Amino acid sequence: MKRPVALRLYAALGAAALAAAAGVVLSIPEASAATGGVTGFATQNGGTTGGAGGQTVQASTGTAIHTALCTRASSSTPIIIQVSGTINHGNTTKVSGDSCNTAADKIELKEISNVTIIGVGGGAVFDQLGIHIRDSSNIIIQNVTVRNVKKSGSPLSNGGDAIGMESTVRNIWVDHVTLEASGGEAEGFDGLFDMKDNTQYVTLSYSILRNSGRGGLIGSSESDTSNGFVTFHHNLYENIDSRTPLLRGGIAHIYNNSYVSLHESGINSRAGARAKVDNNYFRNSKDVLGTFYTDQAGYWQVSGNIFDNVTWSSPGEDTNPAGPNVQSNTSVSIPYAYTLDGASCVPNIVSQTAGANKGLQVSNGNCVPQTPTTTPPTGSSPTPTRTASPNPTTPAPTTPAPPSGTNLSIGAGADGSSKASGTSYGNVRDGDMNTYWSPAGSTGSISIKWGSATSVSRINIREHSGAAGAIGSWRIVNADNGAVLRTGSGAGSFTFAQTSLKKITFEITSANGTPRVAEYETYAS
Incomplete structure (x- = not known):
C-alpha cells in the first residue's frame, strides 16, 4: 500500500461557455x-x-x-x-x-x-x-x-x-x-x-x-x-x-x-x-x-x-x-x-x-x-522555430552522390517478406545490377542480416533498369527492435543515425508498379 501524498489545492480555470447545448x-x-x-x-x-x-x-x-x-x-x-x-x-x-x-x-x-x-x-x-x-x-x-x-x-x-x-x-x-x-x-x-x-x-x-x-x-x-x-x-x-x-x-x-x-x-x-x-x-x-x-x-x-x-x-x-x-x-x-x-x-x-x-x-x-510560432488559423501543420528532431518523412534526393566505403551487404545474409517467381533475396547483395529481387505483390520487404551486431548509418537502394521509378514510399526498420530509422519515397542513398543491429529491413509500403531491387547496399558511414 502506497503512502498518502499531501493534498494540494488548485484553482479552477474559468472560461465562458462557448455555446449552448453540446457546446x-x-x-x-x-x-x-x-x-x-x-x-x-x-x-x-x-x-x-x-x-x-x-x-x-x-x-x-x-x-x-x-x-x-x-x-x-x-x-x-x-x-x-x-x-x-x-x-x-x-x-x-x-x-x-x-x-x-x-x-x-x-x-x-x-x-x-x-x-x-x-x-x-x-x-x-x-x-x-x-x-x-x-x-x-x-x-x-x-x-x-x-x-x-x-x-x-x-x-x-x-x-x-x-x-x-x-x-x-x-x-x-x-x-x-x-x-x-x-x-x-x-x-x-x-x-x-x-x-x-x-x-x-x-x-x-x-x-x-x-x-x-x-x-x-x-x-x-x-x-x-x-x-x-x-x-x-x-x-x-x-x-x-x-x-x-x-x-x-x-x-x-x-x-x-x-x-x-x-x-x-x-x-x-x-x-x-x-x-x-x-x-x-x-x-x-x-x-x-x-x-x-x-x-x-x-x-x-x-x-x-x-x-x-x-x-x-x-x-x-x-x-x-x-x-x-x-x-x-x-x-x-x-x-x-x-x-x-x-x-x-x-x-x-x-x-x-x-x-x-x-x-x-x-x-x-x-x-x-x-516561445514557438503559432498554429496558422486553418489548423494546418505549423512551422516551429525549433524542432528537436528532423522530419522523418522528408525523402532524400533520388540521385545522391554514391556512398563510399565498404558495402557491408556483400557476404551478409538476406531474407524478406516474399519474392516473385524467378527472383531471389540474395540477388540484392551479389554486386550484380542484372539480377534483382521483387516482392510477390506490389509491396513487401527485403532485409540484410549479419551474425553479430553491425553499425550501419546509410543504405543505398539501386533499382533494376527494367523497373526504374517503381518504388514508392518506404520505411527503413531496425528489425532487431522494430524501430523505424527513416521513411521516404523512391530509390537512392539514405542516411540515419548510426545504429548497431543484426538485421535491417527496407520495407516498400507503396509502389508505381512491380519494384525490382537490384542492390541493397549498407554502409557504416
Whole structure:
C-alpha cells in the first residue's frame, strides 16, 4: 500500500461557455495554439501529426468533445479540438456515431485516428475525468490539466489513470500537460500516465506529474512486454511515491527531466526493459533508478545525470538499485536526433517550460526558454522555430552522390517478406545490377542480416533498369527492435543515425508498379 501524498489545492480555470447545448463551435479561432514540434519516438513509425489539416472545433464540455469526434465523416478524418473551461462528469455524456466510440465516465478516444486535443483561452481542466486512448493512433494532446482521476471511491473514471493508453495504440504525443492527483492508491488514485497492451511510439514532453502514488507505467504485468519506444523529456516529476516510470520490457529514452521528492523509487526498469537515461536531475529522492519489487531484471544506459541528496537501498532479492555508483549495464540506440540541455540547468528550464498554461515554451537546447510560432488559423501543420528532431518523412534526393566505403551487404545474409517467381533475396547483395529481387505483390520487404551486431548509418537502394521509378514510399526498420530509422519515397542513398543491429529491413509500403531491387547496399558511414 502506497503512502498518502499531501493534498494540494488548485484553482479552477474559468472560461465562458462557448455555446449552448453540446457546446460545439466550428470556427477559425482568433487566438490559435502554439507548438514546439513533435519530438522523440513519436516522430518515428511515420510520425505524429494529430489533426493537422482538419477542421478546427471548439468545445467546453466533455459531451462537445465526443460530439466533435462523432460528427466527423469517418473515424480517421483529421480534426483539431480546442478545449477551454472545466470538463467533468457533469458535462460529459456518451455520444454515438459511425466515426466514434465514446463513454460517459471518461473522454474516450477509441478506434479513431488523426486527432488533436489542445487547451486554449483561459485553460482546459479535466477534473476527476481521465482521457482514455484505446485501439487508436496519431493523437496529440497539448496544454491541458488532468487532475484527481479515481479508480476507487467516487466518481470513477478510466481505471484511475489521468491519461491511459491500451490495446494497440500507436504514435501519441502528449505535450505541455499537467497531470496531478491528491494522494496514492489508498485514496483511490492510480497512474498519471499509463501504457499497456501493445502501446508504442509515444512521447511525453514538457509536462508536470505530481502529488501521486504512481507516476506511470509501460506494461501492466511482467508478461505485458509488447509496449515500448517511449520518450520522456523535459518533464517535472514531483512528490511521487514510485513509477517515474515503471518499465516492463521495451525501450525508453529518458532525458532532461527534473525529479523532486520521489519517496520510494523512481525509474524502475524491469522484465528486460532498456532505458537510456541522459542528463536528468534527481533531487531529495530515494532509489531513483534500478530494478525494484521483482527479480526480473531490467537495464539502463546512463550519462550526464546529477544525483542531489539521493539515497539508495541495499541490494536484495527483489531490489537492485543502480546506485550509489551508477553505471550502465546495456547500450540503447536512439533513431532520432535530439539536443541535450546540461543537467545542472534542467530544474530551471523545466520549471519555466513544463506544464499547461506556460505558453508552450520549449528549450532552445541551451537551457533558455523560447516561445514557438503559432498554429496558422486553418489548423494546418505549423512551422516551429525549433524542432528537436528532423522530419522523418522528408525523402532524400533520388540521385545522391554514391556512398563510399565498404558495402557491408556483400557476404551478409538476406531474407524478406516474399519474392516473385524467378527472383531471389540474395540477388540484392551479389554486386550484380542484372539480377534483382521483387516482392510477390506490389509491396513487401527485403532485409540484410549479419551474425553479430553491425553499425550501419546509410543504405543505398539501386533499382533494376527494367523497373526504374517503381518504388514508392518506404520505411527503413531496425528489425532487431522494430524501430523505424527513416521513411521516404523512391530509390537512392539514405542516411540515419548510426545504429548497431543484426538485421535491417527496407520495407516498400507503396509502389508505381512491380519494384525490382537490384542492390541493397549498407554502409557504416
